Amino acid sequence: MTLPEAKQQFISSWGAFATHWGINRTMAQIHALLLISPTPLTQDDMMTELSLSRGNVNMNIRELVDWGLVDRVLLPGERKDYFTAEKDIWKVATQIIKERKKRELEPMMRLLAQLENVEGDKKDKDVKQFTDTIGGIKNFSKQADRMLDVMIKADENWFVGSLLKFFK
Amino acid sequence: MTLPEAKQQFISSWGAFATHWGINRTMAQIHALLLISPTPLTQDDMMTELSLSRGNVNMNIRELVDWGLVDRVLLPGERKDYFTAEKDIWKVATQIIKERKKRELEPMMRLLAQLENVEGDKKDKDVKQFTDTIGGIKNFSKQADRMLDVMIKADENWFVGSLLKFFK
DNA sequence: TTTTATTTTCAAAATATTTTGAAAATTCAA
DNA sequence: TTGAATTTTCAAAATATTTTGAAAATAAAA
Numbered sequence: 001m002t003l004p005e006a007k008q009q010f011i012s013s014w015g016a017f018a019t020h021w022g023i024n025r026t027m028a029q030i031h032a033l034l035l036i037s038p039t040p041l042t043q044d045d046m047m048t049e050l051s052l053s054r055g056n057v058n059m060n061i062r063e064l065v066d067w068g069l070v071d072r073v074l075l076p077g078e079r080k081d082y083f084t085a086e087k088d089i090w091k092v093a094t095q096i097i098k099e100r101k102k103r104e105l106e107p108m109m110r111l112l113a114q115l116e117n118v119e120g121d122k123k124d125k126d127v128k129q130f131t132d133t134i135g136g137i138k139n140f141s142k143q144a145d146r147m148l149d150v151m152i153k154a155d156e157n158w159f160v161g162s163l164l165k166f167f168k
Numbered sequence: 169m170t171l172p173e174a175k176q177q178f179i180s181s182w183g184a185f186a187t188h189w190g191i192n193r194t195m196a197q198i199h200a201l202l203l204i205s206p207t208p209l210t211q212d213d214m215m216t217e218l219s220l221s222r223g224n225v226n227m228n229i230r231e232l233v234d235w236g237l238v239d240r241v242l243l244p245g246e247r248k249d250y251f252t253a254e255k256d257i258w259k260v261a262t263q264i265i266k267e268r269k270k271r272e273l274e275p276m277m278r279l280l281a282q283l284e285n286v287e288g289d290k291k292d293k294d295v296k297q298f299t300d301t302i303g304g305i306k307n308f309s310k311q312a313d314r315m316l317d318v319m320i321k322a323d324e325n326w327f328v329g330s331l332l333k334f335f336k
Numbered sequence: 337t338t339t340t341a342t343t344t345t346c347a348a349a350a351t352a353t354t355t356t357g358a359a360a361a362t363t364c365a366a
Numbered sequence: 367t368t369g370a371a372t373t374t375t376c377a378a379a380a381t382a383t384t385t386t387g388a389a390a391a392t393a394a395a396a
Contacts, residue, residue, distance in 0.1 A: 003295055006286040010302070013279050020190040020272055024354070038297035043373080053356045058374060079364075079371065087297075089304040104188055111181050118174040127171055129206035129255075134178070136257040192384070211343080221386045226344060247341065247394070337396100344391070351384070361374070366367100 007036060011050070026052060027060040031069060031085060040073050040082035068095045098152050105145055112138040175204060179218070194220060195228040199237060199253060208241050208250035236263045262320055269316050273309060280306040 001009075011032040018028030029050055034041060041049075046057045061083055064070035069092060073082045086092055115134050120127040169177075179200040186196030197218055202209060209217075214225045229251055232238035237260060241250045254260055283302050288295040 001282070001286050003286050003288050003298060006283050007298065009279070010283055010298075013276070017272065017276055020268075022188040022190045026354075035301045036294075036298045038293040054373085055357065055375075056355050059355090062374090081373080087301060087304070089301075089308040093308065100188075104185065108181070108185055111177070114169070115174050115178055118169055118171055120171050125206040126204075130171060130175065130178075130204045133203045133255060133257075136255070140257040140261065194384075222343085223345075223387065224385050227385090230344090249343080339396070340394085342391105342393075345389085346387105349384105349386075351382105353380105353382070355380070356378085357376105359375085361372105363370105363372075365370085 010036065024060070026050075026056060027063055030057065030060050031064055034064075034070060034083060034085035035087065037085075040075070040084040042080045042082055044080070046083075067099055094152055097148055101145070101148050101152075105141060105148070109138070109141050109145065112141065178204065192228070194218075194224060195231055198225065198228050199232055202232075202238060202251060202253035203255065205253075208243070208252040210248045210250055212248070214251075235267055265316055266320050269313070269320075273313055273316070277306070277309050277313065280309065 011029050014032035015025040015029040019025055030046055033046060033049055043054065043057045043061065046052065046061070047054060050057075061070065064085075065072060065083075070083050070085050073084050075082050086095070112134055116131065116138060118127065118130060118134075122128060122131070179197050182200035183193040183197040187193055198214055201214060201217055211222065211225045211229065214220065214229070215222060218225075229238065232253075233240060233251075238251050238253050241252050243250050254263070280302055284299060284306060286295065286298060286302075290296060290299070
């Protein structure tokens with residue numbers, strides 16, 4: 001497989017993959033393009049490479065910057081903005097975990113805490129099943145939350161070394 | 169908060185939450201409804217509770233059964249099919265991990281294996297960045313794959329007990 | 337068998353999301 | 367300043383996804 005074919009394949013698959021994770025195709029494709037680019041790119045470069053409109057590239061790049069996955073870099077003497085992606089996949093994963101935890105897990109945990117003290121007779125089977133289910137999800141979330149915190153703090157070597165040996 | 173309010177809130181939030189994970193709102197709401205129901209429900213029950221059409225409930229229930237999160241149960245003497253959800257959240261999570269691993273992670277790993285042997289001069293910076301990125305993702309995926317396998321095999325007590333102590 | 341209840345399918349309609357592109361805003365050099 | 371280059375915004379258009387509901391298929395009862 002030639003490099004252009006492989007790039008094409010990677011960008012397209014990465015985009016398809018991302019849709020299973022609630023991330024839009026274009027955002028993932030731009031991320032993929034930047035991940036395999038040895039040098040920073042401009043919005044025009046991305047428009048050309050991926051055949052996208054200026055507005056679309058602009059919106060999705062901003063989203064990637066918000067997620068902390070892409071940085072705007074200013075090259076001396078250049079008028080245009082350049083963008084570059086963090087290449088260390090461990091750091092990428094850590095950043096995604098951190099953001100999703102903040103955006104999704106934490107709000108969900110706040111909701112569960114509220115829902116747990118529902119009024120009603122604990123002997124009523126509907127009340128019981130509701131509180132049991134909420135309680136179960138709350139416990140699970142708490143464990144997941146703690147685990148993710150440790151993963152975020154851990155560096156790659158610690159993870160790959162100690163944890164994986166432990167897991168085997 | 170009364171039980172009906174709390175149920176409503178849970179079902180609606182669970183649906184919204186799910187959209188961030190590439191799961192459709194209705195499927196998640198049906199799942200939520202079954203999670204808090206102490207007894208099995210029919211498709212008609214779900215249609216009424218969630219104000220959905222018959223076709224919609226039918227499709228999404230089938231999807232939940234495919235994911236292994238919901239079971240069809242036949243009550244003796246009853247003509248209609250009843251459905252019930254696995255209530256143990258650890259088992260739910262394990263099942264989801266297992267399925268997503270099979271449906272997404274494994275195909276991605278096969279693709280990465282192919283993309284790694286792209287033709288071209290390793291000294292070319294484009295080739296180098298491409299193979300480095302793919303290699304990095306491949307390594308990371310391999311670690312994640314192994315970790316998920318252990319989590320799937322581990323039982324809840326082992327996980328919550330030993331693993332979380334380890335993580336602290 | 338025939339009838340009735342129930343489930344499944346799927347084309348069309350409704351809804352939601354993404355993409356475009358041109359206008360407005362901003363930035364920077366002259 | 368002014369004006370050219372660049373970035374941002376956002377309403378409208380295009381596209382994709384979800385939902386409906388009625389017809390077809392299936393299963394059970396009469």
